[in-house]
Amino acid sequence: MKEIVLFGEYLLRLTPPGNKKITQAENLEMHWAGSEANIAVSLATFKKSTRYITSLPSNSVGQAGIEQLHRYGVPTTIIEKEKGRQGLYYYESGVGARPGKVTYDREYSSFSMLEERDVNWDKIFNKAEWFHWSGITPALNENLAKICLEALKAAKEKGLLISADFNFRSTLWQYGKQSSEIMPKLLEYCDVILADVDAAKLYFNIHPDENNLVESTCSLLKEKLPNVKYIAMTMRYQNNASNEYVGYLWNNGAVVSSTTYKIDNIAERIGAGDAFMAGLIYGLHEQQPLQQVIEFATACGVMKHYITGDMNIASKEEIETIIQQKGSGRIIR
Template sequence: MAKIITFGEIMLRLAPQGYLRFFQNDVLEATFGGGEANVAVSLANFGLDVAFVTKLPKNDIGQAAVNQLRYFGVDTAKITRGGERVGIYYLEKGASQRASKVIYDRAYSAISMAKSEDFNWDEIFSGVEWFHFTGITPALGQNVADICLEACKKAKEKGITISCDLNFRKNLWSSEQAGKTMGTLMPYVDVCIANEEDAEKVFGIKASDTDISGGKLSHEGYKTVAKELKDRFGFKYVAITLRGSISASDNNWAAMLYDGSEYHFSKNYAVHIVDRVGGGDSFGAGLIYGLVSNMGACDTLEFAVAASCLKHSIEGDFNRVSVSEVKSLMDGDGSGRVQR
């Protein structure tokens, strides 16, 4: 069984019930989520041996986050305890033509204030085969970006496969900042994961004949994006999710995978969205699962897209699905009929 490490921030998510607007009533539902934590939970649900690494305060909220990860079978032994607070994000889910909205309250969170000495990467990476992080983590501050670089160097020294989801967040840093910092990390990465606009926002690599707002995505344009990314940084794989946004409630969902010689495109799913947060993370987890399991490029891509398609039907950040459910959808059973 593979041993996988994901590194990043787990946050408290506060959201109105259903599709209500902020404080339309006096209830906010509290759950946990965050890019790399979402990936860890998905991989644990798929039966892989995965640990999440972060820094959390020694208080009841920090412990609740740890307990939530443990519930899903994620190894939390490598989490550093300390700092003052858990980061928060507020989510207002969109519907129809009203977009979803995210407000961050994560300044001075424990992980954003972390120091290099908080993490012994030589010990953390003992016996590990795969390391995953996202572009959200180095965006938390130069100190965290430096920690990411230390982790990547140690992982590469130990021959560990490294994956990174670019995950550009304009509320955390500018494109210029992202390009400079991520450019120093990418030479260590083996598997680059991006959505349909990350490459443009971070590295200025834009797909031709594409209108993201209008839901028009060009396969040929994204082939060029994938090749440029690989040529610039030497990735073994480049995976790009392709979201055709019809509205906040309905999307077309597909992806491509470039392995350096062939471009693979998945089937397209017409998705009616319950909760899209974590959709990219569930794709990343599916991709890691397929590659670790030696499923082959086409099946790996189809598994990742199917896993992410199912996530869009589930409330909360975490993708609560099994391998068998994903494979059933891969094999063509998307009817939604009751399973008895």
């Protein structure tokens, strides 16, 4: 089977237990994380052939991360660097009006020290049919932006389908380049994108109709990215005390939308976008009708809100149950 290849930094997340702030905590819980790794785990759980490309230190911490991926059936290609450490981030869970807070500690990580030609893309893509990346990687440093471009050119030459998540992280763009200087030329190679309104405005300086945000944003993005075939978005709406969550998928000038779900009693908001992206890739890879694609992707995002940690480890059957029950959460006996 041809592989879905994903490229990005594999991170170790440290979180205070019991919704504590870091200044209160006496110990930290450990979770493995990273946008592309999260997607790879979901796709492998859905029985898709995947390969995750990253760089890790050659020590017991890096080995523990690899073993976690292998536990979920994700093959890896690890580019080892003589120097470099494990990338970290710290996460304080949000509670009520207190928002969640991410603090990155990624400088001098093995992944951040990758250079052009460290990855043999030609060899990797010989067994691939799909390549996925996200806006997090080129945000880290200029070398990684160049590596993304190198990968995208190789993937396009091989005829792979290419997908990307906009994934704008304001605290990461610190190396003297603006995201609007880098992201548009990388996104030009993509067939499938997961966008959001704010990042779209920032990357492309577009001004969508505020009364028709989804459709107008997609139309303006298509003008900027003529090669894109599918544009997906998720939206959250505040309705009294509940959050409402819905997915949208644009193709060929038309938008289909998913069932709207009420999201209450959230266990973990981190990783919901990655879960949605995995569902989107799965549905499009299966060549499902677009309504079925967006229903499955959205249900993946919904499910992730109720799973602790960054990875959506729910099975395809569990996602389909959410769709059938329309999010009611009835007990299966």
